[in-house]
Amino acid sequence: MNNTFFIVILFLQILFIILSLYSLKTALKAEENIILGVTLPKDKLNDEQVEKIELLYNKNINTLALVFGLLFVPELLLKIDFAGYPSLEIIYFFVWIALLFIYSRRIVYLANKKMRVLKSENNWIETKLESNDKSNKKLTCDDEFWPNGINYYNPKDNSLIVSKRIGMGHTVNLGIKKGKIFTFSTLAAVITIVMGLSVYLLLTDFYTPSIYIDGDKIKVSDLDYSTAFSTSEIQDVKLIDEVPIVNKINGALTSIYARGKFDVNSYGTGKIFIFKKSSPYIMIKLRDSYIIYNEENKIKTNDLYEELKARVK
Structure with missing residues (x-):
């Protein structure tokens, strides 16, 4: 592996972590009274208990950034190409991306759960918002269709793609058959490609002519x-x-x-x-x-x- 390839890998990792942190931060923007994927009454957005959950969420984001930033160190110390075997660098990249994805979602799940519990314990009832744009599910206060703030699950909605509550872009409706097929077939394809490529690269590096x-x-x-x-x-x-x-x-x-x-x-x-x-x-x-x-x-x-x-x- 040459230095250019290593720099590309490192650039992609930095890009992924920046996008992940930005996406996580969007959960704190009180758009349409939604904080961390939970719809709250407008007069409770600055509640002390809400702010305490937000503070812990921010702390977890900073910890994530620090930990995954430190995970660049092995790449820098192991002579750029993991002792001459590029497969190890590429597999490390795949694992790093997978862990970043898993732990980013976990941070959202935990904060979303705490906010739901707080809302339930205090019996906070929000006013249902109305929208002429039915494709934008972000404007609804139907928290039951967002079980963790990230995934959308609504069997009564035939829409395959809806706007995310947390993060950029759109997500898939897992409550309908075509949404499940699309999501799990895409996930299976990605896992198959990554695993197949990893095995091939390992064989290439460690095969002895x-x-x-x-x-x-x-x-x-x-x-x-x-x-x-x-x-x-x-x-x-x-x-x-x-x-x-x-x-x-x-x-x-x-x-x-x-x-x-x-x-x-x-x-x-x-x-x-x-x-x-x-x-x-x-x-x-x-x-x-x-x-x-x-x-x-x-x-x-x-x-x-x-x-x-x-x-x-």
Whole structure:
């Protein structure tokens, strides 16, 4: 992983946390007498008990910002790309986003619950608001349709999309069948994509290429960039101490390994399967290209070199 990719990941995390904090803060705006997703009488908006719940809510938001800000530290300390394995950085990003989403909602749930209890205990009755715009559920005081201040659940309303009470944009009506199908199918798709991508990236990072020799056939096995050739195609085999990569054409390049098609200074375009910190490397010169390969273990690299060298005619 290069520094640019890391900066993009870090920028996205900062953007997510800023948007999350802004969204959480909107719950304190007394729009249409709604505070933390609960409709209150207008004369109770500045009640001391209401303000106490708001103060605790604000404190929890600040704690969230501090904790998730500190979670940037492992990324900064672990040499930007988690010791050369980008999959770990990307999975860390996915986990960070998931936890931010979960704990942001939890802060709202707890504050909404406290406000509902306060309203119920004091028997505060609000005046029902009227609106000509029936699509904007934010203007209603039907708190029973907003069980936690975030989700909208109204089986009597055929609207699929409604305005949020807390946060920006719109939300889905979970009280109707098409709302449930849309929400849970989207959630399933996101989880499937994230899990599938995470597994693939882990396999890519931790898969170890290998060479199989079967008679005069030689195959370099890799997850994405496998190749095969015959011993008759080999023009030369030698050990080299460095691989001066000029350009990546198609492949994976980290501080630990390089795999795929590359331009290498003085050699031109060829395929590389190397652990960058485990020289020497085996240079296999073919008729039209070359392959550079090594094992993570230097002794195995030398043994393989001797075996290949013996097969060159």
